[in-house]
Amino acid sequence: MGSSYSRNNHSNNRRNIVQRTNENRKNAEKRQENETKNTLQDEMPHDEKQRENGYENAHSIILEGQDWKKDRKDNGENITFPDKNEADNRLVELKKKGRWKDYQIRSSDDKKTWWLEMANPQRIFRVAWTIDDGPHGVLTDEMKSEGLNGLKQVTWYIQRNKLYGKEAAFKKLKAIQDKGGEIAIHSFHPTQDHATWFPVAAKANTSKAYSTPYEGKSENVITKDLGDFNSELKRYGIKVKFVRLPGGLTSELEVYAKTLGLTDAEKIRKIKKSIVAKEDVSSYGKEAIQMQNDFNTLKAKLSELDLLEWSGTFDPLIITTNSWQAETSGVKSRDDSTTHKISLGASEPGSKTDPKQAGIYERKLDQMEKENKSSASLVILAHDSSTADAKAVAEDKKEMERLAEIRGVVIKYETMSSLFKDVTGNDAANYDVKY
Numbered sequence: 019m020g021s022s023y024s025r026n027n028h029s030n031n032r033r034n035i036v037q038r039t040n041e042n043r044k045n046a047e048k049r050q051e052n053e054t055k056n057t058l059q060d061e062m063p064h065d066e067k068q069r070e071n072g073y074e075n076a077h078s079i080i081l082e083g084q085d086w087k088k089d090r091k092d093n094g095e096n097i098t099f100p101d102k103n104e105a106d107n108r109l110v111e112l113k114k115k116g117r118w119k120d121y122q123i124r125s126s127d128d129k130k131t132w133w134l135e136m137a138n139p140q141r142i143f144r145v146a147w148t149i150d151d152g153p154h155g156v157l158t159d160e161m162k163s164e165g166l167n168g169l170k171q172v173t174w175y176i177q178r179n180k181l182y183g184k185e186a187a188f189k190k191l192k193a194i195q196d197k198g199g200e201i202a203i204h205s206f207h208p209t210q211d212h213a214t215w216f217p218v219a220a221k222a223n224t225s226k227a228y229s230t231p232y233e234g235k236s237e238n239v240i241t242k243d244l245g246d247f248n249s250e251l252k253r254y255g256i257k258v259k260f261v262r263l264p265g266g267l268t269s270e271l272e273v274y275a276k277t278l279g280l281t282d283a284e285k286i287r288k289i290k291k292s293i294v295a296k297e298d299v300s301s302y303g304k305e306a307i308q309m310q311n312d313f314n315t316l317k318a319k320l321s322e323l324d325l326l327e328w329s330g331t332f333d334p335l336i337i338t339t340n341s342w343q344a345e346t347s348g349v350k351s352r353d354d355s356t357t358h359k360i361s362l363g364a365s366e367p368g369s370k371t372d373p374k375q376a377g378i379y380e381r382k383l384d385q386m387e388k389e390n391k392s393s394a395s396l397v398i399l400a401h402d403s404s405t406a407d408a409k410a411v412a413e414d415k416k417e418m419e420r421l422a423e424i425r426g427v428v429i430k431y432e433t434m435s436s437l438f439k440d441v442t443g444n445d446a447a448n449y450d451v452k453y
């Protein structure tokens with residue numbers, strides 16, 4: 019695939035990941051327990067439809083020019099045998115690896131050449147790489163070439179302050195869109211990085227994860243900037259459909275609750291949950307009501323602009339706490355839950371490694387096999403903010419492709435819009451958002 023990472027780099031990165039994973043294990047596991055629950059529940063119910071129209075595209079993207087039905091080596095070379103015995107042995111080997119459902123033994127008419135072939139279409143795994151925080155002069159190019167290995171079907175959740183007044187930067191984004199990529203909105207304040215989407219006070223922003231230029235402002239004033247940024251992008255021909263809050267919805271609601279003086283963590287958790295679930299929060303007091311009102315103002319603006327806060331669920335209008343399902347990160351403080359190099363192969367049948375150490379991708383592969391599903395999907399968050407992040411993306415992408423190969427699964431890379439189409443059956447561009 020032309021990746022520039024050598025084996026040495028690979029094992030260095032692996033050591034780093036082991037170290038980091040140990041440090042963050044406890045937190046990550048707790049969070050993952052909750053998130054995996056959501057993640058694993060949102061499989062699409064209309065697999066049958068996709069069986070008809072999804073596979074052909076997938077094959078042409080990943081296995082272009084290859085006779086994908088035939089058993090093959092990782093380099094794409096077909097595997098053949100001079101007699102049936104050897105083919106039988108190969109089938110046993112593949113069964114051990116979990117590919118047995120899809121293969122049957124075939125031979126040439128003269129019985130001199132034997133091989134294994136898929137009896138049914140392969141399973142398909144839809145992967146949407148979504149990259150936050152850019153655009154960034156040098157790092158975006160690094161993420162594109164080193165991280166994503168030139169992959170075009172990627173969604174870039176961008177920040178307005180990185181573009182403001184820079185015509186060339188807008189044109190670069192338009193070029194990404196023209197080549198098959200997608201632009202989405204991450205933050206919209208003209209000059210501040212990661213400005214919160216709620217009127218958060220500086221003093222509540224203890225983690226310093228945000229900037230707080232909207233302190234004391236009304237939600238209407240804040241969301242006007244969202245509208246302005248959307249129009250600005252439109253003027254350059256950039257069509258946005260998806261948005262993602264700077265810290266994800268759940269952590270933004272958290273700092274907003276603290277702004278309003280709430281301190282009880284359990285109470286805040288319940289309020290957040292109820293607000294996202296559209297439940298009545300009046301019993302929690304006036305702060306909860308204000309949070310809900312402001313969230314409703316935001317949703318009304320999203321509806322007016324036809325923008326979606328979507329994480330890959332079957333129902334287009336379900337808002338989840340995060341607009342991603344797994345994260346790939348090279349930075350210590352962040353989650354790195356897509357694959358777990360520490361348990362390389364943990365999900366492969368016969369492995370002695372604790373399956374809990376598997377990443378969300380691996381768990382989804384397991385689930386697909388266990389439930390005999392023909393497809394699955396994953397929205398992965400990564401950040402356009404360091405060389406280590408680009409390296410982590412390259413590692414995970416390679417590892418996911420390796421595991422897919424072993425399982426007889428085809429990965430189809432998606433933008434959020436193409437994933438939306440495949441998962442919900444709706445055309446994103448024309449989807450009328452009514453939150």
Ligand SMILES: [Zn+2]
Nearest residue numbers: 150151212264
């Ligand atoms: Zn961000």
